[in-house]
Amino acid sequence: MYIYSIFYFLTHKNLFEINWLYIITQITYFKYELKKEVKNMKRLTLLIIILALLISCQKNRDSQTKIEPKYAEPKFHRDLATIKKTDTLKAITVYSGTSYFLYRGQAMGFEYELLQRLAEYLDVELKIVVAHDLNELISMLNKGRGDIIAHGLTITNPRKKYINFTDYLYLTNQVLVQRKPEGWRKKTRENIQKEIASDPIHLIGDTVSVRLNSAYYQRIQNLEEEIGGDINVDTVAGTVPTGKLIRKVVDGELEYTMADNNIADINSSYYPSLHVQTDMSFSQRIAWGVRKNSPELLQAVNEWITKMKKKVDYYVIYNKYFKNKHSFRARIKSEFYSRNSNKISQYDPLIKQYSENINWDWRFVSSIIYQESQFNPKARSWARARGLMQIMPRTAKELKVTNLTDPQQNIRGGTQYLNKLWKRWKSIPDSVQRLKFTLASYNCGYYHVVDAQNLTKKYGENPQKWDNNVENYLLKLAYPKFYNDKVVNYGYARGIEPVTYVKQIFKRYEHYKKFIEL
Numbered sequence: 001m002y003i004y005s006i007f008y009f010l011t012h013k014n015l016f017e018i019n020w021l022y023i024i025t026q027i028t029y030f031k032y033e034l035k036k037e038v039k040n041m042k043r044l045t046l047l048i049i050i051l052a053l054l055i056s057c058q059k060n061r062d063s064q065t066k067i068e069p070k071y072a073e074p075k076f077h078r079d080l081a082t083i084k085k086t087d088t089l090k091a092i093t094v095y096s097g098t099s100y101f102l103y104r105g106q107a108m109g110f111e112y113e114l115l116q117r118l119a120e121y122l123d124v125e126l127k128i129v130v131a132h133d134l135n136e137l138i139s140m141l142n143k144g145r146g147d148i149i150a151h152g153l154t155i156t157n158p159r160k161k162y163i164n165f166t167d168y169l170y171l172t173n174q175v176l177v178q179r180k181p182e183g184w185r186k187k188t189r190e191n192i193q194k195e196i197a198s199d200p201i202h203l204i205g206d207t208v209s210v211r212l213n214s215a216y217y218q219r220i221q222n223l224e225e226e227i228g229g230d231i232n233v234d235t236v237a238g239t240v241p242t243g244k245l246i247r248k249v250v251d252g253e254l255e256y257t258m259a260d261n262n263i264a265d266i267n268s269s270y271y272p273s274l275h276v277q278t279d280m281s282f283s284q285r286i287a288w289g290v291r292k293n294s295p296e297l298l299q300a301v302n303e304w305i306t307k308m309k310k311k312v313d314y315y316v317i318y319n320k321y322f323k324n325k326h327s328f329r330a331r332i333k334s335e336f337y338s339r340n341s342n343k344i345s346q347y348d349p350l351i352k353q354y355s356e357n358i359n360w361d362w363r364f365v366s367s368i369i370y371q372e373s374q375f376n377p378k379a380r381s382w383a384r385a386r387g388l389m390q391i392m393p394r395t396a397k398e399l400k401v402t403n404l405t406d407p408q409q410n411i412r413g414g415t416q417y418l419n420k421l422w423k424r425w426k427s428i429p430d431s432v433q434r435l436k437f438t439l440a441s442y443n444c445g446y447y448h449v450v451d452a453q454n455l456t457k458k459y460g461e462n463p464q465k466w467d468n469n470v471e472n473y474l475l476k477l478a479y480p481k482f483y484n485d486k487v488v489n490y491g492y493a494r495g496i497e498p499v500t501y502v503k504q505i506f507k508r509y510e511h512y513k514k515f516i517e518l
Contacts (some may be wrong), residue, residue, distance in 0.1 A: 027332040073162070073292075076144025080296035083124060083147055092137060092146035093117050095514075097243045098263060098321045099151060099304060100128065102338035103331050105345055107511040110321040111150045114169075114308070121304045130514055135213040135238030138162050141291055148301065149289040152214035154262065159289070164298050167305045168285035169199045170318065172217055172260040176203075176278040177249050177267075184273070196275050197256070208256040209236055209245060216258040219281050243267065243339075250274060260286070262322040269325035270332050338515040345375040347388065350411050358419040365415060365460035367505045368439070373458040377407050389414025428464055436502050437465035440474065444498040447490045452477060454487040471499045 046190040057237055083089055091099045093111045100109035112128070119126035129146045131137050137149050141163060155165050181187065200223050210216040210236040220231050234254070236245065245257040246264070250271045259267070264276035290298050308314045320327065336345060344366045345351075351369065355362035372390040373379035374469050384393060387410035396404055401413035403460045421438045424446060428434040441449050452474035456462040463470060474495035476482040483492045 007040055019203050047259065054135070057115075076143045076291070078144065078147060078291075078295050079294045080300055083297065084122070087124050088127050089115075089119050089122060089124045089148070090127045090129055091118075091148050091150045092131050092140050093150045094134060094137075095130050095132070096241045097328075097331070098266070099340060101331075102344070102511060102515040103334065104336045105366065105375055105508075108510065110317060111152075113317050113320075114314075115150050117308065117313075118290055118301065121307075122300060124473075128511070128514070133238040134211055134241065141289065147290065147294070147297060151288070153287045153289055154260075155285045155287050156215055156218060158218065161423070162292075163289040164292050164294070165285075165287040165289055166298065166303045168287045169305065170262075170286050171283045172262050172286055173283050174216060174258050174281040175261045175264050175276050176200075176208075176248050177257045177259050177264055178255065178275050178278070179249060179252070180273050180275045185432070192275070196278070198278055200278075200280060201227050201229070203231045203256070205325055206255065207232040207234050208258060209234040209254045210258055212235055213238065215284070216280075219258070219262065223280070239314040246271070246274070248429070260284075262291055265458070266322055266325065266328050270329050271307075342517050343514065344516055345369075346377060347407055347411065350408055354411050355416040358415050358422070359507075360418070361414070361518065363518065364435075364505075364509050365418075367508040367512055369411070369414075370508060371501060371505050377405050377410065386410075387414075389417075415468065421446060430465075433464065433466050436506075437470070437504055439502045440466070440471075440498040443501040444474075444493055444495070445490075448477065448493040448495075449474065449498075451483075451488045451490050451493070452495070455482060455485060458485070458487050466502070471495075471502070475499055 011032070036273070053310050064158055067107045072462055091111075093109075093115070095101065096109075098109060099111040100107070102108070115126055115128070129140070131140055131151070133229070134151075137151060137153075138159070140146060148231055149163070152157065152169070153165070153407060155168065159165070176197060178264055179197055188197075197206070203223075204227065207285040208216075208220060208231060210220065210233065217233065219374050224231055242257075243261050245254065246259060246267045248254040249257055249275060258280055259276070261276070261279075264274075268274040268276045275386065290301065332340075335341050336343050344363070348362070348366070348370070351365050352362040355365045367389050368373060373388050375388065378386075379388070381390055385391060386393075386404040388407055389410050391399070391401060391404055391410060391413055393404070395417060396402075396413060399413035399416055403409050411503045418438060422434065425434050425437045425441070430438055449470070452470050453463045455476065456470045461469045461472075473482070474493065477488070477491075477493040477495050482488065
């Protein structure tokens with residue numbers, strides 16, 4: 001009966017899911033049992049022929065595999081006019097050590113920093129959509145999950161069928177990532193070269209681990225044709241980023257993988273046992289992508305790229321993430337790097353403790369503290385506010401905070417003051433709006449916000465709503481016409497500061513929610 005179980009397995013499994021080495025091993029191992037069970041050896045021969053044909057079909061199918069997203073054509077329309085109307089650019093990016101991550105409480109990344117500047121250029125707000133599966137980038141875009149793929153995509157003909165590429169951001173080439181031989185520190189460069197795969201030809205018969213729908217997979221297919229030999233491909237899940245594959249090579253879990261040379265170089269600066277000098281391709285263009293039915297957005301992004309590449313700022317950002325080896329090593333080692341732990345700052349335990357006392361999300365309080373002091377307990381403002389939560393001396397006395405530079409006292413006092421303000425705004429029915437009133441009061445004072453609320457009511461708008469209502473009149477308190485109004489009791493206020501303060505805290509909180517578990 002064993003022969004039938006193998007045949008059933010072969011005919012009921014997706015060919016991509018079959019472990020062929022396992023099947024062949026099992027047939028060899030159970031050779032004698034199979035002979036006992038199969039009286040007619042022709043049946044065994046037939047099974048082996050079928051197996052050979054299936055493997056041949058699988059190989060042929062592999063060689064023809066292309067990027068085939070679930071939605072080959074756009075199922076959603078949203079071009080630049082709609083983006084501007086909604087005031088939001090939705091950018092699909094990847095959580096990785098170079099694209100988008102959290103470090104010491106700050107959202108960072110090559111793609112992220114460029115996206116901030118693109119959003120500013122388009123005069124819209126930026127919303128980050130994280131792709132957890134790299135194989136889903138194109139389908140996410142065409143289903144309308146985002147307006148642009150902001151990830152380093154290699155421009156390839158198969159991908160051009162489904163998306164329009166922007167002008168290229170930079171050039172790179174693919175390299176082989178492998179470990180140096182044992183005892184490499186004591187060997188000459190020439191000896192190391194003899195013991196590694198220094199040419200793609202050396203990979204014939206070996207296994208390289210890459211994502212199925214990646215440019216690396218396509219490159220291996222082309223290499224097989226060029227070198228006239230087979231390279232085994234271990235296809236890994238789309239949820240595994242290139243940085244993690246590189247780490248698996250370092251740890252000996254994988255023999256080889258491939259990466260763009262800028263990513264490989266920056267990683268090898270931290271992992272000296274890596275060899276990343278074997279070229280696997282010529283220069284390739286790296287770009288972002290938009291839907292084929294978004295020509296206006298494509299034109300605007302290309303105009304922005306042209307202008308950006310003429311500025312020093314662009315090259316500073318590129319070098320920051322792909323050339324600055326010291327900065328990269330510091331991030332990789334830090335416990336406050338979001339790919340290493342679930343930590344924002346060294347004060348997380350205190351923030352969690354006192355946030356729980358007032359029933360607030362500790363990540364939100366962390367966002368406030370970063371905004372106030374960037375987690376520097378000795379921070380001091382021009383107005384004499386001090387400590388992590390920048391408490392004023394007079395407020396400190398009311399809160400019985402005797403040492404403003406002591407993290408525990410400062411966080412205790414700051415959260416108590418937030419709670420006090422929260423309670424004063426109990427007339428605001430919506431909890432999110434109430435939070436914004438509370439934050440603005442924390443920044444510029446409760447009574448300035450009340451003045452802005454009075455102006456909002458006087459001019460026939462909603463005094464219970466912060467967004468586009470009270471915040472607008474807080475901005476107007478910088479002008480004589482408004483701060484001299486009869487309904488205003490506390491005069492001039494530089495409203496741009498609290499308005500920006502509220503927006504930045506909420507933006508940062510959105511990043512924290514993506515990276516840090518509650």
